[in-house]
Amino acid sequence: MSAASHEVQHHTTTGVDNRKMLMWVFLASECLFFGTLISTYLIFKGQSLVGPLPEEVFDIVLTSASTFILLMSSLSMVLAVYAVQHGRPTMMKAMLLLTIVMGLIFLGGQVYEFRHFNHIGLGLGQNQFSASFYVLTGFHGLHVGVGVFYLISLLIGSTRRNGLGKDRALWVDTAGLYWHFVDIVWIVIFTLVYLIP
Amino acid sequence: MATAVGTVGQTTEQSKIWGWMTTVDHKKIAALYGVTGFFFFLVGGVEALLVRTQLAVPEGTVIDADLYNQLFSTHALTMIFLAIMPLGASFFNYFIPLQIGARDVAFPRLNALGYWMYLSGGVMLTLSFFFGGAPDGGWFGYAPLSSEAFSPGRNMDYYTVSLLILGTSSLISSLNFIVTIINMRAPGMTMMRLPVYMWMTLVVAFLLVLSLPVITVGLIQLYFDRNFGTSFFVPATGGDPILWQHIFWIFGHPEVYVLILPSMGIVSEVIPVMSRKPLFGYAAIVFAGAAIGVLGFGVWSHHMFTTGLGTVPQVVFSASTMAIGIPTGIKIFNWLGTMYGGNIRFNTAMYFAVGFIALFTIGGISGVMHASPAVDTQHQDTYFVVAHIHYVLFGGAIMGIFSGIYYWFPKITGRFLDESLGKLSFWIMFIGMNATFFPMHFLGVSGMPRRIYTYEAGLGWDTWNLVATIGSYVLAFGVLIFLINFFKTMRQPQTASDNPWGGSTLEWATTSPPPEHNFDVIPEVRDRDPLWYNRDHGIEPTPRPEHMHIHMPPPSYFPLVLAGGVALIGLGLLTHLGVAVAGALVVVYGVWGWALEPTE
Numbered sequence: 001m002s003a004a005s006h007e008v009q010h011h012t013t014t015g016v017d018n019r020k021m022l023m024w025v026f027l028a029s030e031c032l033f034f035g036t037l038i039s040t041y042l043i044f045k046g047q048s049l050v051g052p053l054p055e056e057v058f059d060i061v062l063t064s065a066s067t068f069i070l071l072m073s074s075l076s077m078v079l080a081v082y083a084v085q086h087g088r089p090t091m092m093k094a095m096l097l098l099t100i101v102m103g104l105i106f107l108g109g110q111v112y113e114f115r116h117f118n119h120i121g122l123g124l125g126q127n128q129f130s131a132s133f134y135v136l137t138g139f140h141g142l143h144v145g146v147g148v149f150y151l152i153s154l155l156i157g158s159t160r161r162n163g164l165g166k167d168r169a170l171w172v173d174t175a176g177l178y179w180h181f182v183d184i185v186w187i188v189i190f191t192l193v194y195l196i197p
Numbered sequence: 198m199a200t201a202v203g204t205v206g207q208t209t210e211q212s213k214i215w216g217w218m219t220t221v222d223h224k225k226i227a228a229l230y231g232v233t234g235f236f237f238f239l240v241g242g243v244e245a246l247l248v249r250t251q252l253a254v255p256e257g258t259v260i261d262a263d264l265y266n267q268l269f270s271t272h273a274l275t276m277i278f279l280a281i282m283p284l285g286a287s288f289f290n291y292f293i294p295l296q297i298g299a300r301d302v303a304f305p306r307l308n309a310l311g312y313w314m315y316l317s318g319g320v321m322l323t324l325s326f327f328f329g330g331a332p333d334g335g336w337f338g339y340a341p342l343s344s345e346a347f348s349p350g351r352n353m354d355y356y357t358v359s360l361l362i363l364g365t366s367s368l369i370s371s372l373n374f375i376v377t378i379i380n381m382r383a384p385g386m387t388m389m390r391l392p393v394y395m396w397m398t399l400v401v402a403f404l405l406v407l408s409l410p411v412i413t414v415g416l417i418q419l420y421f422d423r424n425f426g427t428s429f430f431v432p433a434t435g436g437d438p439i440l441w442q443h444i445f446w447i448f449g450h451p452e453v454y455v456l457i458l459p460s461m462g463i464v465s466e467v468i469p470v471m472s473r474k475p476l477f478g479y480a481a482i483v484f485a486g487a488a489i490g491v492l493g494f495g496v497w498s499h500h501m502f503t504t505g506l507g508t509v510p511q512v513v514f515s516a517s518t519m520a521i522g523i524p525t526g527i528k529i530f531n532w533l534g535t536m537y538g539g540n541i542r543f544n545t546a547m548y549f550a551v552g553f554i555a556l557f558t559i560g561g562i563s564g565v566m567h568a569s570p571a572v573d574t575q576h577q578d579t580y581f582v583v584a585h586i587h588y589v590l591f592g593g594a595i596m597g598i599f600s601g602i603y604y605w606f607p608k609i610t611g612r613f614l615d616e617s618l619g620k621l622s623f624w625i626m627f628i629g630m631n632a633t634f635f636p637m638h639f640l641g642v643s644g645m646p647r648r649i650y651t652y653e654a655g656l657g658w659d660t661w662n663l664v665a666t667i668g669s670y671v672l673a674f675g676v677l678i679f680l681i682n683f684f685k686t687m688r689q690p691q692t693a694s695d696n697p698w699g700g701s702t703l704e705w706a707t708t709s710p711p712p713e714h715n716f717d718v719i720p721e722v723r724d725r726d727p728l729w730y731n732r733d734h735g736i737e738p739t740p741r742p743e744h745m746h747i748h749m750p751p752p753s754y755f756p757l758v759l760a761g762g763v764a765l766i767g768l769g770l771l772t773h774l775g776v777a778v779a780g781a782l783v784v785v786y787g788v789w790g791w792a793l794e795p796t797e
Contacts, residue, residue, distance in 0.1 A: 012380040018303040021376045025406060029368060036444060040418065049435045125426030128435045135421060153646035153789065183324065 023174045027181045030143075034185050037139060038192060041132040049129035057117050058194055066109035067190050071146075073102035074183045081176045087166040091156065096155045096172075099179065103148040110141045133193065140189060143182045150175050219752035221305035224609075227291035233312075234283035237319055241275035242676065244268045244668055253666035255654035265650035266333035267326065267352070273336035274356070277456065278363045279319045283591065284598050285459035286311070286367075289374055289398050291609060295704035295711060296392045298383025298720050303376040305750045306791065311370035313760030318362035321767060325355035332356035337445055337647065338419065340430030340438040345423045351771065357420045358767045364409045365763070371402035371409075371524055378402075383703065385546070385722035389483070392702045393476060396483045397462030397714060400490040404451040404458075407494070412448035415441060415723050418769070434671075439504055446497035454493040457557070457589060458486060460597020461528060464550040467604045468532050469548040470700045472539025475726055482531045485524035492521040502570040503577045518568035525561055529554060542698075545619030549600035556592025560585055563638070578648075581641025587634040599679070601622075604698070609683045611691030611709045618682040626675030632668025636661035701726035706738065714747040753794060759787035 012018060080095035114134070122130045154175055158164040164171060220226060248268050251259045260268065286760055295303055302308050325331040329351040334343045343353045376601040377695065378391070378399050391399075418429040419441070428434035430441045469476040476482065498506060506514075532554055541547065563585040567573045576582055606614050645658050696705035705728055707716050718739040724730030731738070762783030769777025 013382045013386075014380055016380065018376050018380055021370055021380055022304065025372050029372075029406045029410050032407050033414060036411045036414035036447075040414070040440070041403075043437065043440060044429075044435075047435055047437075123426075125428065128428070128704075131421070131429060132429035135418065135427070143237050149785075153792065157792070 012079055017170055020170060020174055021178050027177065030181065030185075034136075034140070034188075037132075038068070038134040038188065041136050041193060044128035044132045047074055048129045050127050052120065052122050052126070052129075054129055054133070055197065057120060057122055059113075059116075060194060062109065063190065063194050066106050067186065069102050069109075070106045070183055073099045073106070074180050076102065077176045077179045081169070081173050082168045084164060085166065085170045089165070091165070092164065092172065093158055096151055096158070100155065102147055102150050103144055103151070103179075107141060107148070110137065110144075114138075115164060118149075119147070123146060136189065136193070140182070143185070147175075147179050147182050150178065209391070216752065218757055219309075219754045221301075221309050221753055221756075223290045223294055223302050223305065223308060224711065224761060226308050226540050226712075227287045227289075228609075229312050230283045230315070232289035233316060233319070234280050237275055237279035237323070238281075238284070239676075240323060241272050241280050242673060244272040244275060245424045246673060248272060249666040251650060251670040252652075252662050253483075254663065255652055255656075255659055257651050260650070262650040263330075263333065266740070267331040268521060269648060270333050270335050271322070271326070271331045274322060274332060274360075276590070277322075277336060277452070279315075279322065281456050281594050281598070282367065283315055283319075285401070285456075286315075286370055288459065288598075288601055288605070288710035289370075289401075289461070292394065292704055293374060293377050293398060294381070294715055295608075295707070296395050296702050297378060297381060297386060298703045298716065298722065299377065299381040300715050300719075301750065302373055303381055304373045306753050306756050307369055307373045310754035310759055311366045313757055314362055314366035314369070315350070317760055317764035317767070318359045318366060321362065321764070322355060322359040325352070325359070327556055329355075330459050330591040337449065338441075339445075340419070340422075340436075340441040341432060343419060343423075343441075344431050346431070348423075350573075353579050354420070354423060354771055357416045357423070358770050361413060361420075361622045362763060362767050363415050364413055368409045371405040374402040375397060375406065383719050383722050389480070390441075390722055390725045390727075391483075391652075393465035393479065393482055394459075394462035394702075397458045397465070397486050399485050401455050404455050404490055404493060408448045408451040408455075411444055415448070439501070440742065442501050442504065443497070446500045447494070450497040451490075453586075453589070454489055456594045457597075458489065458603075460594045461486065461555060463597045463601040463604070464532060464553050465528075466547050466700075466702065467600050468535050470604075470698050471542045471544065471550070472536050473542070473699065474535065474539045475729070476531065477534035477537075478527075478531045479725060481527055485527040485531075488524040489521060492517060492524070496521055499573065502573045514572055515568050519565060522561065522565045522568070526657070529558060529561075544603070545614065545616055545623055546600050546604035546698075548623045549596050549603060550619060553593060553596040553600060556588055556596060556630070560588025560590075560592055562599070563588065567774075576641060578646055579641035580637040580645045580647060583640060583647055584634050584637035587630075587637070591630055591634065599626075599718065605704075606686070607693035607697050608704055608709045608711070610687065611693045612686050612689050613693060613697070614686050615682050618678060618685070622675045622678035622682060624675075625678060626672055629668050629670075629672030630713070633665050633672055634668075636665045636668075653785055696728065701729040703727060714745075715747055717741045717745060753791075755787050755791040755794060759784060759791065762787050 012021075014021070076095045076098040080092050080099060081090070081093035083095055117130075124130060124134050154164065154172060157171075217225065217229065220229075235649065247260060248265065251257045251265060253684065265557070290302070292713070293299075322331070331352060332338070332355055333352045334348055334356065338353060338356055341347060344357075382391070389772075418427070421427040422431060422436070424431050428436040430436045430438050432438055463475060465482060495517045496514060498510055499518045502511060502514075530542055532550075536551075538627050563581070567576060567582070567585065603619055605613055638656055640661050645652065645656075645662075652662075691709075693709040695708055697709070698705075703716075703720055704711075706720050720727065720738070723734075723736075730736070762780045764781055765780025766777045769780055
């Protein structure tokens, strides 16, 4: 039997593939993870005993730009899933690469932001704002990093002999779920941390 | 010649060990969980015996205050995370595929990964005694006692790191169990035909998936406070110690249902079979279990009535805590209703199941007492609370687990545990357990605080402390008799038939012990009690086909590699970050190898 025939979805009770369901339940767990981090940030809002305070350090233009890029990466991710489902491998590879690049740009922006904040006196343990801000956005950045690693692995895998064809569209689809989730979390963080004064 | 024979023997021996290390068979992983979990149960028991020996008489000098703190903290952590949860996971692993009519869990390699991570976390937590000191701030790790200023040693770092590893392990296996139960059921097994044990497993897995991330964040924040100079929980620099309590108990209260619901599921299997009638009120017991799961997330602040929450939160959490007693009570009536009018076989499994109902009810009632903030304020941090938790965790969870061991032992090993030794060990454990923990109610009401390493004579605590200590040794003797029974039984021939108790669920449809592929033919389910339905309607099981093409997942060493990488990351967090980076690289290698490994 060829490997490809086995990649067709195994029969499941609900009809949803096991791997996709695993990702959905895992993302439910992640909601609580980020929920706790965001709650911590909000609880400590205005509780810092010393500066610098958020309004003194945030550069809303820069963060808006990197947010826009991260949101656009969701679009390229959707297109990658579309491409793999419709048997267009070149488009899929291009879209995966675009998503990776945009994810890396977002991460680069975050590294720049962290270094800049640190430079103007906002160390990790400086005050309650810095601690809750760095841990929240840091762990979000870690998730983007894991997502980039995930997509790079898929891209490398797609160049192999039995690469990512239509029969393995689910692999890209599941990665897409993760990627969109991380994006959505950023929308919440961006709104609550950067936009609301 | 002799050398050659020796070499061959060694090779088979090695490949046998390698076989266990790379297994992805849910039954073998269950055996690993079971044996390891029971070993840690004994470790936790020894820790408890040392604590009780120190407290036997006033001004005890057996151990000093520092070691006492390590022992009571590690006793709790060991019993909760290394004994009761893994023993539960052992039964889950073994019986999820068998009870839903599947050949294995949805993700066999993830299953193995969960076990190896559990083992590394457990070893790390236990060995901490010999490498700088075990956690000494209680299993709840209250801030600011857990902060760098008041716990300068490595102790509480072992706490954060090992709990992070153990939590991830539980999360992975829970995800796997949820997908398996929802997605791998045999034809005809609708959700309302699932065995009650499977329902309780599903609720437990959801509780873990939704509560573990919360404590993960808390542990990360605590680790940052202690190592990177943040002050999430340090009040002097703007932190909030009460925030730790909220985070901890939002996890910690669902966690107690994680410990008790599996045992509720086990007795819901044992009682109908031993009473030879269907479970009374199946739907009620399922919805009660789900209700406990939902309400379990809304009661955490009853652990914090003395922190000055204010009147409204106290009233709300008092009401929700009382409300959770209702589904619990429903279950107790369901079990009693099942036994009522039944043709009951009182064997050891049934002894433990009935013992569970009696003792858990006592613990439940003292729990409802704590729902009243006024009463709770009097009980807070006294031995009354210790009595309560041990009635629900020993009288409840452990009694249920023993019931399950006696009930399923013939299925797992093909052998029956000795009934007379079993009943003897039940009575000794039952008497020992009550002698240990019932006096703690009196001690608590007369004001003896928890977590003190010694006390003065003449405070009215001497007699009951001595009784409790004697009781703990009686209890340990009862467990010893079980061990003797186990080793004696394992030397007996395998005589168990497929369905020795006349059970109704699918695990009894296959051989004892089951073959690696569980079922020659996946059974079809027509009723909530499939085997009884088939018996009553004269439906014969499908005959074994002559040629079977059953494909089982091949063994894999990547779970071991990944767990090793995670353990290295943990070690790195305790020693040098370079080690953690090395661990991360091992994880990357493990993930890639895992993804590219052919599983067909």
